[in-house]
Amino acid sequence: MSELSVNHLLGIKYLNKQDIDLIFETADHFKEVINRPIKKVPSLRDITIANIFFENSTRTKLSFELAQKRLSADVISFSTAQSSVKKGETLIDTVNNILSMKVDMVVMRHANPGAAYFLSQNVKASIINAGDGAHEHPTQGLLDSYSIRERLGEVAGKKVVIVGDILHSRVALSNIYALQMQGAEVKVCGPKTLIPKYIESLGVTVEPNLRKALEWCDVANMLRVQNERMDVNYFPSTREYAQQYGVDKALLNSLNKEIVIMHPGPINRGVEITSDVADSEQSVILDQVENGVAIRMAVIYLLASKIQ
Amino acid sequence: MSQKVLLTSKEVNIILNRLACQLIENHLDFSSTVLIGIQPRGTFLAERLKDLLEKEYNINNIQLGFLDITFFRDDFRSREKQLEANKTQIDFLVENKKVVFIDDVLYTGRSINAALTAVQSFGRPSEIELLVLIDRRFSRHLPIQPDYRGRQVDAFNDEKVKVCWKEKDGEDAVYLN
Numbered sequence: 001m002s003e004l005s006v007n008h009l010l011g012i013k014y015l016n017k018q019d020i021d022l023i024f025e026t027a028d029h030f031k032e033v034i035n036r037p038i039k040k041v042p043s044l045r046d047i048t049i050a051n052i053f054f055e056n057s058t059r060t061k062l063s064f065e066l067a068q069k070r071l072s073a074d075v076i077s078f079s080t081a082q083s084s085v086k087k088g089e090t091l092i093d094t095v096n097n098i099l100s101m102k103v104d105m106v107v108m109r110h111a112n113p114g115a116a117y118f119l120s121q122n123v124k125a126s127i128i129n130a131g132d133g134a135h136e137h138p139t140q141g142l143l144d145s146y147s148i149r150e151r152l153g154e155v156a157g158k159k160v161v162i163v164g165d166i167l168h169s170r171v172a173l174s175n176i177y178a179l180q181m182q183g184a185e186v187k188v189c190g191p192k193t194l195i196p197k198y199i200e201s202l203g204v205t206v207e208p209n210l211r212k213a214l215e216w217c218d219v220a221n222m223l224r225v226q227n228e229r230m231d232v233n234y235f236p237s238t239r240e241y242a243q244q245y246g247v248d249k250a251l252l253n254s255l256n257k258e259i260v261i262m263h264p265g266p267i268n269r270g271v272e273i274t275s276d277v278a279d280s281e282q283s284v285i286l287d288q289v290e291n292g293v294a295i296r297m298a299v300i301y302l303l304a305s306k307i308q
Numbered sequence: 309m310s311q312k313v314l315l316t317s318k319e320v321n322i323i324l325n326r327l328a329c330q331l332i333e334n335h336l337d338f339s340s341t342v343l344i345g346i347q348p349r350g351t352f353l354a355e356r357l358k359d360l361l362e363k364e365y366n367i368n369n370i371q372l373g374f375l376d377i378t379f380f381r382d383d384f385r386s387r388e389k390q391l392e393a394n395k396t397q398i399d400f401l402v403e404n405k406k407v408v409f410i411d412d413v414l415y416t417g418r419s420i421n422a423a424l425t426a427v428q429s430f431g432r433p434s435e436i437e438l439l440v441l442i443d444r445r446f447s448r449h450l451p452i453q454p455d456y457r458g459r460q461v462d463a464f465n466d467e468k469v470k471v472c473w474k475e476k477d478g479e480d481a482v483y484l485n
Binding site: 025026029032033036037038039040041042043071301305 | 376378379380381384393394395396401425426428429430431
């Protein structure tokens with residue numbers, strides 16, 4: 001069997017198409033496992049994984065923990081609120097201290113772009129990036145593509161629009177890389193202030209009008225407005241944002257085709273999408289969460305098999 | 309490399325019929341018995357036996373599943389080549405059923421050991437039996453023996469027993485490489 005071309009999952013950028021195919025095929029098997037009466041396999045009983053979250057997370061952290069436990073790995077979790085990072089310890093010191101407790105793999109979320117890459121260069125462990133600032137969130141990018149593949153059969157040739165706060169979004173970047181690698185076409189849509197200046201150099205087009213974007217696409221990935229990362233006002237008011245870039249049922253019904261609605265969560269209900277859209281048949285939001293566990297199991301399993 | 313024929317197509321056919329009859333002897337109408345082919349190569353033998361039982365011996369409603377043991381192996385990460393996972397497909401509960409594991413070659417016994425753990429994810433069988441086409445003698449790492457065997461062979465550890473199936477390899481035969 002082929003194996004991953006990388007020893008760490010730092011970003012989709014570092015993967016190739018074969019890696020993504022391998023991760024998806026492995027995730028198919030794990031999706032079957034997590035729907036069994038006993039949802040656990042003993043593959044990683046000799047592996048210890050540290051989850052280090054320097055930023056808040058509910059879904060990703062739970063999803064990673066569950067994936068690790070379903071693979072029978074030993075798990076230690078750590079978030080900065082109760083740690084010595086507050087006392088001024090450096091990142092490398094913190095992680096090396098954890099590794100000296102014989103940890104094989106580190107899952108890290110950090111506010112600084114490149115933190116996972118930096119760690120992979122400086123410590124001896126397999127690193128999985130669970131989000132580094134506004135850079136990448138590779139497992140989210142993978143599970144989004146996997147959910148599209150599940151709903152529409154394949155990713156190649158599909159048209160995907162990513163709507164909202166592209167500027168502060170690591171989900172957007174990982175999605176763009178993953179989708180393009182699999183042959184999908186990508187547009188971004190949002191207020192001009194929230195679209196990065198050089199986004200077109202990635203091969204995506206910008207569509208400022210939401211209705212036009214939705215009429216073009218097969219899938220709309222609605223991103224959350226990341227108020228916590230905004231140091232200035234990027235748009236006049238939440239109400240105005242919701243009116244221009246929010247999707248409601250009336251807008252969906254007025255389109256000439258049925259599109260798939262995705263959201264990486266947490267949803268600001270009534271801002272990016274209304275409740276009736278989030279809970280509709282067209283939404284795959286909860287499938288994304290289920291697929292997240294299978295994808296993370298696949299990534300951890302494949303990386304663990306490369307640890308000597 | 310020299311290749312020795314262990315079983316010809318005709319011999320495989322005779323053995324399949326005998327194994328089917330032995331299964332009937334112990335399980336009669338198969339009402340509380342399920343067959344489970346071990347992935348990847350036990351599935352061919354399992355399909356063949358099911359086919360034979362249904363067509364030649366008129367036993368209907370045989371439940372057949374496939375079990376992949378990749379994630380349950382004890383040599384994960386100690387092998388040079390990464391193992392390829394296969395599909396597990398067990399659409400029934402094995403709770404209180406008599407389970408017959410079906411595999412092509414029994415060698416060290418480690419696959420069957422993994423299968424014994426893996427099948428517990430689908431319930432608690434009342435008993436588990438093992439049927440293999442080829443039993444390699446004197447090479448077991450674990451105290452596991454088959455209940456039904458097609459042919460017992462003695463082979464050196466560096467020799468490889470290859471079971472070929474018509475539907476996959478174009479012919480029914482067993483070779484020693």
